[in-house]
Amino acid sequence: MEASTRLQLIGISKTFPGGVQANKDISLTVKRGEIHCLLGENGAGKSTLMSILYGEYHADSGEIWLDGQKATINTPKGAISHGIGMVHQHFMLVPTLSVAENIIMGMRPLASFLWYMKDIEKDIAEFAAKRGMKINPSALVSTLSVGEQQRVEIIKALYRGVDLLILDEPTAVLTPQETRDLFETLRNLAKQGFSIILITHKMNEVMEVADRVSVLRDGRMIDTLPISEVTPSSLARMMVGREVSFNQEKNDTPCGEPILKVEDLTLIGEKGRPLLKNISLKVCSGEIVGVAGVDGNGQSQLAFCVTGLMKPTSGRIWIEKNDLTGKSPLEFLKAGVGHIPEDRHAMGLVLEDPVAYNFLLQRYRDNYFKWFGFLNIKTIFEHARRLVKVFDVRTSSVKTPAANLSGGNQQKIIVGREIDRNPRLLVAVQPTRGLDIGATEYIHKQLIQQRERGAAILLISTELEEIMALSDRILVMFEGRIIGETDSDRANIDKIGLWMAGMQPEEAKQT
């Protein structure tokens, strides 16, 4: 039996007030019980299209049909009542509230009492467990890892009883294991008749999970194809319009002076929980050291410590000859430390500010940007225009607020800004999160160029492929310790995988 059509979009067009036409006459069909992947470069218009479907934006023209009936969706509330749920690319969670509070927010009439949070929490935990997801409903969202927050988002949508679930780059923030779990969940849901629209930039994920795939380029629908009729490279070609290389060429650069030296770093968190335990490491000039590991094993804290954002409980940190232990982030900055933070919204960008100012962050003290002590707007805009060009940031102007850029383009601002400073040490945490394959390729090239220039790079990523492709040495973190170290040429995925799970390869052999 042919599956019935759950959703049909016909001729959707949308132009933003600034003049960017994000969607041009897009049509799309989603069947009941299918996993439909939506692919496209950064800024291709995927999120916009989904926001229209979810009632957050209004299309200038076009129709939405649900189960064969024409529907008008003006608000998220309307979308939810039509059975459409959305997990946003950027989290829509209130950090100061608990998981359960975030999930039930707005589900009940405003006048209803919430006396029995404990019961609600139990119900949510059971609901999640039934769908193969584990969460602690009473935890504050601000204490959760990015991966856990993502899970809360999914449960939040499902708990509202939707049967068409949109996930905008859900795996960008997940570990390989979490991604596998998510796909398992999604496949189960699809089997039960849920329709799923999944946006991702990762070809292997598309090949693994999709039933059909649609490709957008420059706001236009290029094609929709069953997964059996595509290959990763044919998809890449459809997206970018040219061939894309998946592998990076890397010259052998001699290792130079040690730039970053960390000795016996220990960090004790709240309630005495050790977050980092006796970490010692060295990154030399012209070297990329990759830190692999499942999200939440201390990598974030390590990045915070070596950029001065967190003060270690004990241990020492040197940048070149300078002991910077306990110094302010500004001192680290001055010592030539660049930082591509993990969470671009919380740390990397001032969303409401124009793109140009975001390129300026941390550099506003430079005399270059000053004019008798005042900021020189003209130089700032020129500087920004140059970087926008060099890093291919798709924006209508450098005066556009950063918030109006697509996720991937926001990431390019940060990466561009940090690399442009020619840092001595670059701490790059998930540098290509949310970037399309073209942009990922570009950023990887940039990182390698920085290495050849003699920068020391500490690359922290949960993306094993990224680590393998770029690193000269690989460290694996587990529960706040460095559990293993290997040269990249001798590296083998199995060994690293075992380390990531907290096992030593020898132990594993014995059992």
Added chain:
Amino acid sequence: MDILSIQILLQATLRMATPLIYAGIGETFSEKAGIINIGLEGYMLIGAFTAYATVYYTNNLLLAVVYAILVTALFGVIFAYLTITIKANQVIIGTALNLVGVGISGYLFRILFAQTRKAQPVRTFQQLPIPALKDIPLLGPSLFDQNILVYGTYLLVPLAAIILYKTSLGLVLRGTGEHPHAVESLGIRVVHIRYGAVIFASILAGIGGAYLPIAHANQFVENMTAGRGFIALAMVAFGRWNPVYVWLAGLLFGSTFALQLRLQAAQTIIPYQFLQILPYVVTFIALIISHGRSLQPRALGIPFEKEGN
């Protein structure tokens, strides 16, 4: 100090704290929803004048409170329209509202009542002792021999805490001041929630203002709020945006007013002008202490921009 003077001091503390508590609780709701309303002083003056004029002409205390509510609510709607719909800067509009409050109440007062600037006394809410309870030693007379507006705060504070922490509305409110886009994405209209919170805050500030001429004193004096609106604003930060703590902060500040009066009456050698600054000095210290705690709602003061459309 003997037991009687402690009792009197406590009683006065509650009385002085009452207008602060009304205004402070209202402001807590508004700020929880992300709108900082520094025009409290203006609302209070408008409420005070409206209540006074109503009692003067009708001799009806209940009607006075109702009118005070209606008139300040109207100003609340104007503030909400300017800051939420038009997205004007909240601090600037709030400041304007303070000036308008001083101006309007003073102007109307002079043309309607007193060229001499001294008003006719009016009827006030009388003490309403609660039988049995008022006989509890020490606390009885302080807590349960008060007027009805003071009793109102006994209901208001727990009610405010329950609404904020135990209802669906409270949950949404707390979300709105932190991450309005998250709230909006769940199908709740942030704009509606904010309008509601702002109007609620203005109503409570109106009651707090009305209290002064028709429960505390028996006449209107120009600028009679004397900075209480600003103290209420400080209470919210000092009380960490929690109604119960805000209430405690109100009692603290109320006690400084009471103490100051008491010391004046005791005829100490300190000049009374110095005693009069006491509440403001304590406010100042409280703000210094509470400074730097990052408990303030994250979206406080930031207009809500719906993306796209």
